[in-house]
Amino acid sequence: MDKIFRKPTNPVQIGNVIIGGEAPVVIQSMTNTKTVDSDATLDQINQLYEAGCELVRLAIPDQESVKAFARIVQRSPVPLIADIHFDARLAHQAMENGAAKIRVNPGNLGGRKTLLELARRAGHLNLPIRIGVNAGSLEKNILKKHRGATAAALVESALDYLEALEEIDFTNVLISLKASDVYTTISAYRLMSEKKTYPLHLGVTGAGPYESGVIKGAVGIGALLAEGIGDTLRVSLTASPVEEVRVARQIVQALGLRRFVPELISCPTCGRCEIDLVSLAVEVEEILKDYRLPIKVAVMGCAVNGPGEAREADLGISAGKKQGILFSHGKVIRTVEHTNLLDALIEELDLLAAKSD
Ligand code: SF4
Numbered sequence: 001m002d003k004i005f006r007k008p009t010n011p012v013q014i015g016n017v018i019i020g021g022e023a024p025v026v027i028q029s030m031t032n033t034k035t036v037d038s039d040a041t042l043d044q045i046n047q048l049y050e051a052g053c054e055l056v057r058l059a060i061p062d063q064e065s066v067k068a069f070a071r072i073v074q075r076s077p078v079p080l081i082a083d084i085h086f087d088a089r090l091a092h093q094a095m096e097n098g099a100a101k102i103r104v105n106p107g108n109l110g111g112r113k114t115l116l117e118l119a120r121r122a123g124h125l126n127l128p129i130r131i132g133v134n135a136g137s138l139e140k141n142i143l144k145k146h147r148g149a150t151a152a153a154l155v156e157s158a159l160d161y162l163e164a165l166e167e168i169d170f171t172n173v174l175i176s177l178k179a180s181d182v183y184t185t186i187s188a189y190r191l192m193s194e195k196k197t198y199p200l201h202l203g204v205t206g207a208g209p210y211e212s213g214v215i216k217g218a219v220g221i222g223a224l225l226a227e228g229i230g231d232t233l234r235v236s237l238t239a240s241p242v243e244e245v246r247v248a249r250q251i252v253q254a255l256g257l258r259r260f261v262p263e264l265i266s267c268p269t270c271g272r273c274e275i276d277l278v279s280l281a282v283e284v285e286e287i288l289k290d291y292r293l294p295i296k297v298a299v300m301g302c303a304v305n306g307p308g309e310a311r312e313a314d315l316g317i318s319a320g321k322k323q324g325i326l327f328s329h330g331k332v333i334r335t336v337e338h339t340n341l342l343d344a345l346i347e348e349l350d351l352l353a354a355k356s357d
Pocket residue numbers: 267268269270271272273274300301302303305306309
């Protein structure tokens with residue numbers, strides 16, 4: 001199987017998680033609870049962790065949120081990132097109160113001088129900063145020069161800040177370049193990856209509700225990851241952040257960059273289909289979430305063509321006219337009643353899981 005060659009970047013440590021270098025692509029998300037409601041926020045962080053999120057970002061809009069953040073950090077199962085806009089004092093306080101990283105957009109934080117003050121504090125505490133340049137808050141002179149929020153404009157803005165940080169020897173940095181336009185986002189990250197080796201946080205901002213957000217995220221983030229660009233990602237959805245994590249994992253797994261659960265293959269169905277395959281595939285997808293096996297599992301609509309069409313599957317089920325079959329790499333291993341197909345599949349999965357323990 002062909003593999004993606006990831007462009008080398010500097011490793012950056014965020015709590016116990018490494019982004020960049022040789023580390024696998026890291027999945028992250030952001031809570032949408034009010035940070036001051038520490039119980040609700042912690043509850044959501046735990047849900048994100050259960051779904052496979054490795055880093056969680058929290059909005060810190062005011063002093064009360066910093067206080068809540070300090071309490072939440074003590075009980076969080078994953079390192080937490082403080083997301084700060086407009087008020088740099090909050091970033092300083094978050095760093096002193098357990099943030100594993102801060103994310104700032106220098107364009108709305110007071111510019112270069114404020115950023116350098118933050119970097120000095122971060123350097124003292126050995127904390128990384130993500131420079132999150134956003135198409136919506138680019139500097140006026142850059143917008144004028146590039147005639148809008150183009151990829152080159154996003155990159156120039158980020159480079160200005162990066163070079164200022166490099167002048168004071170602060171390189172504990174990650175970068176994001178976000179636009180809601182997918183192709184602008186792709187072009188910006190491509191351009192940046194040619195210029196610097198800081199780890200890149202991928203995302204398409206303002207991507208929309210579930211369906212359009214998933215598509216924009218998969219196209220934008222997926223295109224970059226397929227080119228070996230990107231060290232961590234957040235899929236932005238106007239939906240539950242837990243969904244963001246599920247989608248992010250699927251994007252990463254679809255490209256073979258990491259394997260979280262068995263990969264499901266299912267046929268598109270046609271006139272030969274002998275079973276309600278749509279429901280069956282959904283049920284199998286749920287079942288597979290409980291297994292950590294690095295295998296491919298197929299759910300196919302007919303026994304005549306199914307095993308052959310899913311020859312790469314380590315394990316598969318398909319329906320015959322009277323009975324169903326279990327197969328492995330195109331060969332039938334068992335025949336069962338249609339009503340027992342799922343139970344038979346679970347038995348085989350359990351056997352494989354027991355062998356891999
Ligand atoms: S496996 Fe069978 S039912 Fe599914 S698409 Fe192929 S021929 Fe049609």
